[in-house]
Amino acid sequence: xxxxxxxxxxxxxxxxxxxxxxxxxxxxxxxxxxxxxxxxxxxxxxxxxxxxxxxxxxxxxxxxxxxxxxxxxxxxxxxxxxxxxxxxxxxxxxxxxxxxxxxxxxxxxxxxxxxxxxxxxxxxxx
Amino acid sequence: xxxxxxxxxxxxxxxxxxxxxxxxxxxxxxxxxxxxxxxxxxxxxxxxxxxxxxxxxxxxxxxxxxxxxxxxxxxxxxxxxxxxxxxxxxxxxxxxxxxxxxxxxxxxxxxxxxxxxxxxxxxxxxxxxxxxxxxxxxxxxxxxxxxxxxxxxxxxxxxxxxxxxxxxxxxxxxxxxxxxxxxxxxxxxxxxxxxxxxxxxxxxxxxxxxxxxxxxxxxxxxxxxxxxxxxxxxxxxxxxxxxxxxxxxxxxxxxxxxxxxxxxxxxxxxxxxxxxxxxxxxxxxxxxxxxxxxxxxxxxxxxxxxxxxxxxxxxxxxxxxxxxxxxxxxxxxxxxxxxxxxxxxxxxxxxxxxxxxxxxxxxxxxxxxxxxxxxxxxxxxxxxxxxxxxxxxxxxxxxxxxxxxxxxxxxxxxxxxxxxxxxxxxxxxxxxxxxxxxxxxxxxxxxxxxxxxxxxx
Numbered sequence: 383x384x385x386x387x388x389x390x391x392x393x394x395x396x397x398x399x400x401x402x403x404x405x406x407x408x409x410x411x412x413x414x415x416x417x418x419x420x421x422x423x424x425x426x427x428x429x430x431x432x433x434x435x436x437x438x439x440x441x442x443x444x445x446x447x448x449x450x451x452x453x454x455x456x457x458x459x460x461x462x463x464x465x466x467x468x469x470x471x472x473x474x475x476x477x478x479x480x481x482x483x484x485x486x487x488x489x490x491x492x493x494x495x496x497x498x499x500x501x502x503x504x505x506x507x508x
Numbered sequence: 509x510x511x512x513x514x515x516x517x518x519x520x521x522x523x524x525x526x527x528x529x530x531x532x533x534x535x536x537x538x539x540x541x542x543x544x545x546x547x548x549x550x551x552x553x554x555x556x557x558x559x560x561x562x563x564x565x566x567x568x569x570x571x572x573x574x575x576x577x578x579x580x581x582x583x584x585x586x587x588x589x590x591x592x593x594x595x596x597x598x599x600x601x602x603x604x605x606x607x608x609x610x611x612x613x614x615x616x617x618x619x620x621x622x623x624x625x626x627x628x629x630x631x632x633x634x635x636x637x638x639x640x641x642x643x644x645x646x647x648x649x650x651x652x653x654x655x656x657x658x659x660x661x662x663x664x665x666x667x668x669x670x671x672x673x674x675x676x677x678x679x680x681x682x683x684x685x686x687x688x689x690x691x692x693x694x695x696x697x698x699x700x701x702x703x704x705x706x707x708x709x710x711x712x713x714x715x716x717x718x719x720x721x722x723x724x725x726x727x728x729x730x731x732x733x734x735x736x737x738x739x740x741x742x743x744x745x746x747x748x749x750x751x752x753x754x755x756x757x758x759x760x761x762x763x764x765x766x767x768x769x770x771x772x773x774x775x776x777x778x779x780x781x782x783x784x785x786x787x788x789x790x791x792x793x794x795x796x797x798x799x800x801x802x803x804x805x806x807x808x809x810x811x812x813x814x815x816x817x818x819x820x821x822x823x824x825x826x827x828x829x830x831x832x833x834x835x836x837x838x839x840x841x842x843x844x845x846x847x848x849x850x851x852x853x854x855x856x857x858x859x860x861x862x863x864x865x866x867x868x869x870x871x872x873x874x875x876x877x878x879x880x881x882x883x884x885x886x887x888x889x890x891x892x893x894x895x896x897x898x899x900x901x902x903x904x905x906x907x908x909x910x911x912x913x914x915x916x917x918x919x920x921x922x923x924x925x926x927x928x929x930x931x932x933x934x935x936x937x938x939x940x941x942x943x944x945x946x947x948x949x950x951x952x953x954x955x956x957x958x959x960x961x962x963x964x965x
Contacts, residue, residue: 412545413545414545431571431573432546433573434578434581436582440586455545459544460541461542462542
């Protein structure tokens with residue numbers, strides 16, 4: 383049960399944009415909290431190398447899908463918060479549709495060919 | 509909860525980690541702040557769940573990811589950061605913005621002043637025509653270098669005593685360039701015109717280095733500045749040539765000939781103003797753009813070394829002596845000057861603490877082969893110098909040859925000592941920077957003493 387499932391790098395990279403945008407659609411957030419949320423949502427199955435989140439954030443920022451601002455955190459340190467922009471919401475909707483299509487296709491294949499799929503562990507903690 | 513000493517220890521560790529990050533060009537200061545915030549929050553969460561600060565630090569650093577991978581990822585996202593850009597506005601708001609704008613205004617005013625200064629003699633009946641060629645040649649450095657010196661004196665807040673001394677130097681230079689006894693004296697006068705800029709360049713150096721002129725590092729910076737200035741000036745001149753060509757061409761198309769304007773205004777004024785603009789660019793971009801001269805030095809040092817070894821080998825093999833033409837000494841002077849420049853600029857770009865490597869061996873081969881080639885030439889010339897007679901030209905060339913020869917010989921000694929682990933690289937730096945006044949002194953002798961000694965030669 384505790385076997386660690388490795389999700390391959392390409393999948394992680396492809397899914398990082400919708401995941402980050404979806405988290406920001408809930409509320410503005412900052413790097414560490416975003417990663418924590420990813421871990422919660424995936425039940426620890428999506429293991430991102432922490433540092434890699436930031437280039438992704440910067441790309442979204444450059445594309446105008448998120449907007450960043452500096453604030454002073456409770457501990458007195460400067461912290462960079464990200465919020466989703468209207469453009470980011472459009473992108474999120476778009477990604478949502480695409481992933482639904484991928485998901486539907488895969489479901490179709492799994493059911494018709496009835497390939498044995500190892501049951502995935504339920505998300506633990508939250 | 510971490511104790512006080514633990515958190516101090518943690519700060520030290522985070523400082524180190526931050527410095528590693530800062531060395532990555534793709535990761536900028538703001539990114540470091542962001543990553544550090546992440547690291548600290550991770551650590552505090554881990555310590556709350558029972559880890560010691562040491563353990564928490566290690567885990568947090570590991571989770572952030574390997575620096576190489578991280579910096580690659582940043583580089584992919586921010587590829588423009590790998591190309592150092594010349595941003596005249598400071599990247600982070602630490603530096604006051606006003607300083608840069610003020611600097612630009614001062615420099616462009618001085619460049620304009622230099623351009624006008626070039627045209628000033630025309631107002632007093634010395635137009636820029638062939639008959640006055642000598643006048644302009646003698647005074648060329650005086651149109652520009654006082655203003656350049658003034659710029660650096662202003663920028664570096666040079667002490668009033670130094671300032672007075674610099675003023676005296678330039679006034680004296682004006683006298684030597686124009687008083688009949690020194691200036692209108694045939695060959696010696698022309699030699700003076702050629703040597704005056706060399707002598708005055710040291711005055712620029714004194715202003716450039718400011719209070720650091722007495723230090724090796726201050727002089728080294730001036731050497732670096734001179735090299736980069738040369739490269740920038742050449743580039744601006746090339747650009748100026750293209751600009752002028754296009755301007756003449758399109759005006760020609762509507763039947764207007766710009767030749768006179770270009771010759772008597774654009775080129776001389778542009779050439780004078782460009783020195784100041786180029787100096788300012790070198791100042792502004794210092795740490796932003798890779799220095800070009802050391803790169804060229806790396807390329808050409810091995811080429812010159814191979815060429816000289818081949819030359820010496822061929823001479824030995826064929827038994828040919830150095831032909832004794834009139835100008836051969838000047839040719840060898842230039843060769844030594846280039847070897848000194850190659851040495852100087854590889855010294856200027858070398859980390860003095862680095863151990864001796866293959867490039868140092870190439871450097872020594874270059875120096876020694878240049879020395880041998882020069883000695884062969886000197887031998888051939890010295891044997892017959894009495895036949896030629898001691899003209900001003902020949903004495904000047906001989907003097908320069910000896911000055912460069914002494915420089916290179918001692919450099920070779922110091923360098924070989926360093927290679928054999930018996931001396932430090934800094935002694936080579938010290939020798940080279942300490943030698944700078946010698947060039948200026950010799951140039952001053954040529955300007956001042958030669959016209960008195962070689963009358964009407």
